[in-house]
Amino acid sequence: MEIRAIVTDIEGTTSSIDFVRDVLFPYARKRLPAFVETHGDTPEVQHWLHEAAKEAGIIEASRQEIIEMLLRWIDEDRKSTALKALQGMIWKDGYEAGDYRAHVYPEVPARLRAWRAQGLKLYVYSSGSVPAQKLFFRHSDAGDLGPLFAGYFDTQTGPKREAASYAAIAEAIDEQPAHILFLSDIVQELDAARAAGFQTGWLLRDPAQASGTPTHPAYPDFDAITV
Ligand SMILES: CSCCC(=O)C(=O)COP(=O)(O)O
Numbered sequence: 391m392e393i394r395a396i397v398t399d400i401e402g403t404t405s406s407i408d409f410v411r412d413v414l415f416p417y418a419r420k421r422l423p424a425f426v427e428t429h430g431d432t433p434e435v436q437h438w439l440h441e442a443a444k445e446a447g448i449i450e451a452s453r454q455e456i457i458e459m460l461l462r463w464i465d466e467d468r469k470s471t472a473l474k475a476l477q478g479m480i481w482k483d484g485y486e487a488g489d490y491r492a493h494v495y496p497e498v499p500a501r502l503r504a505w506r507a508q509g510l511k512l513y514v515y516s517s518g519s520v521p522a523q524k525l526f527f528r529h530s531d532a533g534d535l536g537p538l539f540a541g542y543f544d545t546q547t548g549p550k551r552e553a554a555s556y557a558a559i560a561e562a563i564d565e566q567p568a569h570i571l572f573l574s575d576i577v578q579e580l581d582a583a584r585a586a587g588f589q590t591g592w593l594l595r596d597p598a599q600a601s602g603t604p605t606h607p608a609y610p611d612f613d614a615i616t617v
């Protein structure tokens with residue numbers, strides 16, 4: 391079946407898990423308390439603090455209690471939409487100050503450009519917030535990759551392990567699921583995408599991850615994917 395669009399995950403797929411865990415998460419963790427104290431009264435931050443409390447089922451909590459809960463969520467790598475929105479706001483400063491650049495695997499930029507040249511439309515679907523995704527690719531260690539993407543999706547579209555999220559993405563990009571290839575390192579995400587009718591590609595960047603027969607077409611890197 392012809393592929394017309396590719397939707398890619400970030401962490402573990404275009405980019406290393408280590409960069410997210412060892413650079414981005416600690417950066418946000420260190421700055422979150424001061425960020426909330428300084429910006430906690432702005433409507434956007436207030437909205438996401440309220441959403442985080444709602445997600446935790448908390449009716450009344452001090453700002454300090456919310457901060458402590460968010461720090462725990464960072465440690466747990468909780469894929470909370472509210473936490474991801476706040477993390478994205480904190481990471482903006484780091485990118486703009488040049489404290490880090492986002493990691494992308496070496497073959498990814500050229501392969502994305504080749505797919506664009508073939509006429510494919512490229513999209514991102516990550517647990518990171520859409521503003522965080524845009525910053526990530528704008529400030530990558532291979533330069534500004536933002537112009538390669540036609541759109542971005544995060545968990546405001548829905549959880550990554552639910553088929554309905556992929557159906558919503560297909561509708562938003564006006565493409566039939568069978569013509570969309572979803573790339574991820576997480577089998578449960580690929581299962582959900584396949585249940586929605588997408589084609590799937592499993593990035594197995596660490597061969598040690600593989601055990602038994604892969605349940606999705608598996609690739610060690612983007613260059614191995616033929617579209
Ligand atoms: C937008 S980069 C930050 C990555 C992040 O916070 C995250 O949770 C990555 O999850 P993914 O869905 O890309 O595996």
Ligand SMILES: [Mg+2]
Nearest residue numbers: 399401402575
């Ligand atoms: Mg991933």
